[in-house]
Amino acid sequence: xxxxNGLLDAAKRRCDQPPDGQDAxxxxxxxxxxxxxxxxxxxxxxxxxxxxxxxxxxxxxxxxVVYLDFWASWCAPCRQSFPWMEGMKKQYEAKxxxxxxxNLDQERAEADAFLxxxxxxxxxxxxxxxxxxxRFGVQGMPTSILIDRHGVARFTHIGFRPNDxxxxxxxxxxxxxxx
Amino acid sequence: xxxxxxxxxxxFCSACSSLGVKPWQRELLSRQDMRLDGNGLDDAIxxxxxxxxxxxxxxxxxxxxxxxxN
Amino acid sequence: MQLxxxxxxxxxxxxxxxxxxxxxxxxxxxxxxxxEKLGRLLENWQIQSAVAYYHEDGRIQAIExxxxxxxxxxxxxxxDLNFTFDSLSGSSPNGASPSRAAQTxxxxxxxxxxxxxxxxxxGPGRLPVDPNYSDARAAGGANxxxxxxxxxxxxxxxxxxxxDDFYSATVNASIDHSFNDKNTTxxxxxxxxxDFLQPIGGAPVPLSDYTLFExxxxxxxxxxxLLLGLTQVMTRSWLTQANVSLDRFSGYLNDPYKIISVxxxxxxxxxxxxxxxxxxxxxxxxxxxxxxxWQRSSVALSLRYMTDTWGVRSDxxxxxxxxxxAARDQYLEPSVRWYRQxxxxxxxxxxxxxxxxxPDASADSRLAAFHALTYGVKYGxxxxxxxxxxxREGTEFNLRLEYYQQTIQDGxxxxxxxxxxxxxxxxxxxxxxxxxxx
Numbered sequence: 001x002x003x004x005n006g007l008l009d010a011a012k013r014r015c016d017q018p019p020d021g022q023d024a025x026x027x028x029x030x031x032x033x034x035x036x037x038x039x040x041x042x043x044x045x046x047x048x049x050x051x052x053x054x055x056x057x058x059x060x061x062x063x064x065v066v067y068l069d070f071w072a073s074w075c076a077p078c079r080q081s082f083p084w085m086e087g088m089k090k091q092y093e094a095k096x097x098x099x100x101x102x103n104l105d106q107e108r109a110e111a112d113a114f115l116x117x118x119x120x121x122x123x124x125x126x127x128x129x130x131x132x133x134x135r136f137g138v139q140g141m142p143t144s145i146l147i148d149r150h151g152v153a154r155f156t157h158i159g160f161r162p163n164d165x166x167x168x169x170x171x172x173x174x175x176x177x178x179x
Numbered sequence: 180x181x182x183x184x185x186x187x188x189x190x191f192c193s194a195c196s197s198l199g200v201k202p203w204q205r206e207l208l209s210r211q212d213m214r215l216d217g218n219g220l221d222d223a224i225x226x227x228x229x230x231x232x233x234x235x236x237x238x239x240x241x242x243x244x245x246x247x248x249n
Numbered sequence: 250m251q252l253x254x255x256x257x258x259x260x261x262x263x264x265x266x267x268x269x270x271x272x273x274x275x276x277x278x279x280x281x282x283x284x285e286k287l288g289r290l291l292e293n294w295q296i297q298s299a300v301a302y303y304h305e306d307g308r309i310q311a312i313e314x315x316x317x318x319x320x321x322x323x324x325x326x327x328x329d330l331n332f333t334f335d336s337l338s339g340s341s342p343n344g345a346s347p348s349r350a351a352q353t354x355x356x357x358x359x360x361x362x363x364x365x366x367x368x369x370x371x372g373p374g375r376l377p378v379d380p381n382y383s384d385a386r387a388a389g390g391a392n393x394x395x396x397x398x399x400x401x402x403x404x405x406x407x408x409x410x411x412x413d414d415f416y417s418a419t420v421n422a423s424i425d426h427s428f429n430d431k432n433t434t435x436x437x438x439x440x441x442x443x444d445f446l447q448p449i450g451g452a453p454v455p456l457s458d459y460t461l462f463e464x465x466x467x468x469x470x471x472x473x474x475l476l477l478g479l480t481q482v483m484t485r486s487w488l489t490q491a492n493v494s495l496d497r498f499s500g501y502l503n504d505p506y507k508i509i510s511v512x513x514x515x516x517x518x519x520x521x522x523x524x525x526x527x528x529x530x531x532x533x534x535x536x537x538x539x540x541x542x543w544q545r546s547s548v549a550l551s552l553r554y555m556t557d558t559w560g561v562r563s564d565x566x567x568x569x570x571x572x573x574x575a576a577r578d579q580y581l582e583p584s585v586r587w588y589r590q591x592x593x594x595x596x597x598x599x600x601x602x603x604x605x606x607x608p609d610a611s612a613d614s615r616l617a618a619f620h621a622l623t624y625g626v627k628y629g630x631x632x633x634x635x636x637x638x639x640x641r642e643g644t645e646f647n648l649r650l651e652y653y654q655q656t657i658q659d660g661x662x663x664x665x666x667x668x669x670x671x672x673x674x675x676x677x678x679x680x681x682x683x684x685x686x687x
Contacts, residue, residue, distance in 0.1 A: 232676065
């Protein structure tokens with residue numbers, strides 16, 4: 001039984017090594033994330049609340065490719081990305097994809113009304129204070145972060161335009177193909 | 180007048196970085212009645228009436244504000 | 250053997266028949282109904298439409314349907330198209346002043362006073378208006394917005410307007426750049442307009458005697474505009490916009506149908522002349538708008554100051570208040586607009602015949618000094634939960650009513666016979682509009 005701190009230390013050690021196949025600097029998003037020390041923040045203390053329960057079991061997520069999406073009910077492109085995310089879940093969940101959509105509505109009632117209408121099948125987390133949005137450096141709505149099976153954030157995207165879906169899907173396929 | 184405009188904008192802009200909200204705090208700004216083009220057709224119809232009956236017209240533009248998405 | 254083969258054949262035929270039935274049934278369920286087809290066609294388009302009915306007390310009335318359609322493009326940009334048609338009829342002031350005696354005028358299409366159906370008579374003390382005014386206009390525009398980067402957008406577009414005596418075409422382009430987490434947006438816009446006028450009866454020789462019917466030919470004018478804007482998010486609930494703009498028009502800026510009364514010292518009209526305005530006009534304006542929101546309401550306050558080389562200065566202030574109900578599916582929006590302008594340098598409600606005259610003179614009340622008030626109220630209802638399959642999130646039905654009143658104050662008092670007459674009756678109008686957005 002590993003303690004949370006143990007997880008954090010182990011994750012930090014893993015994070016300090018550059019990912020295989022990339023140079024020490026890495027791609028721009030990785031660079032940004034590393035500079036902000038966020039790679040390890042994710043790997044370690046994933047303290048968002050889901051219906052009041054803290055998620056601290058990294059074991060469930062390690063080894064899976066994670067699509068971490070920051071959204072809000074008032075953001076039109078976010079609404080458009082939901083059917084696409086549903087499609088991705090159906091297609092790639094069995095291959096190791098986990099989608100986590102972090103809601104940033106200040107009014108929980110607005111988020112609930114939206115979820116009642118759209119019934120997404122993937123996991124929803126609530127961050128009404130925007131603490132995680134701030135720590136992950138969200139610069140625009142929506143923001144999606146593609147994290148590989150080792151907990152390293154490899155791609156960060158700001159916005160969801162109609163022809164972005166295919167680009168993001170290719171990147172997911174790339175990460176899912178990696179061991 | 181151009182000098183005035185530039186001076187004002189510089190002052191305004193240097194104060195700009197302390198003003199504003201985080202990208203996830205735009206729920207009120209994204210509301211239809213808070214968008215600069217939120218009154219769409221009404222503005223167009225009114226502008227046409229005022230253009231026909233008065234000596235002034237225009238002045239508005241619609242960029243900025245809103246949800247700031249994408 | 251024979252029987253078995255026949256049974257097998259029969260079974261095959263039965264299976265084939267039932268498959269055919271099944272596929273027919275599937276096809277029927279896939280067959281889309283007309284409303285579904287319509288829904289799919291409009292899927293990516295946001296449509297706004299309205300019909301406005303405008304009625305001036307004793308003057309012009311107009312009906313104006315407007316429609317606009319907007320669609321997001323695959324790179325996150327936008328295309329928007331709009332079209333409007335308006336039909337006007339009624340009485341339009343011709344620029345002459347009231348008189349103690351009846352006055353007879355010829356309609357613009359007349360070539361002389363002889364043909365009776367082209368003239369009209371105005372009673373004593375009444376403001377001369379052409380009762381046969383009618384006009385139809387079709388106008389439209391399109392704009393395409395595309396992203397140069399996540400923070401920079403450019404828009405190009407154009408619009409046109411068509412009437413039987415006036416055609417106009419404008420092209421515009423603008424660029425917007427945002428920074429500070431998209432809290433600040435600066436924009437720069439330019440536009441270029443070209444107008445072609447073919448006045449009914451021909452363009453009159455300026456300041457010529459009206460009874461000489463010296464008319465002929467067509468005219469043109471052009472305009473260029475520049476707009477600089479700054480939009481700033483102040484707080485979560487407060488947005489500010491400030492713009493400055495510069496426009497310059499040149500060419501034929503006269504109204505070819507407007508005349509001016511020439512009176513003698515006793516105030517009686519001796520003749521009428523066609524107006525003349527300068528052939529250039531440069532206008533500068535500054536605009537400031539603030540919008541503040543609360544949970545269930547918002548207020549929009551806008552101010553505009555304008556000055557031009559014709560000597561007109563104007564101030565405009567408008568307040569709009571929006572109240573939403575608890576479910577935020579209905580709203581009420583009262584508004585008030587206050588407007589004031591000073592007269593153009595060459596505005597002359599009449600010309601005294603023995604006085605020295607400048608090159609420009611116009612009696613058009615649109616160039617007079619006046620103030621105007623508009624009171625309006627709008628009601629809107631969101632229909633998404635009420636119309637089932639048809640409605641989308643933006644589906645709305647709305648009604649708007651406005652009352653506009655123009656008052657000309659401190660107009661110069663008429664000499665002699667003109668004193669005691671109501672020379673500046675002003676204008677009262679209502680606008681009723683109903684709209685549907687999808």
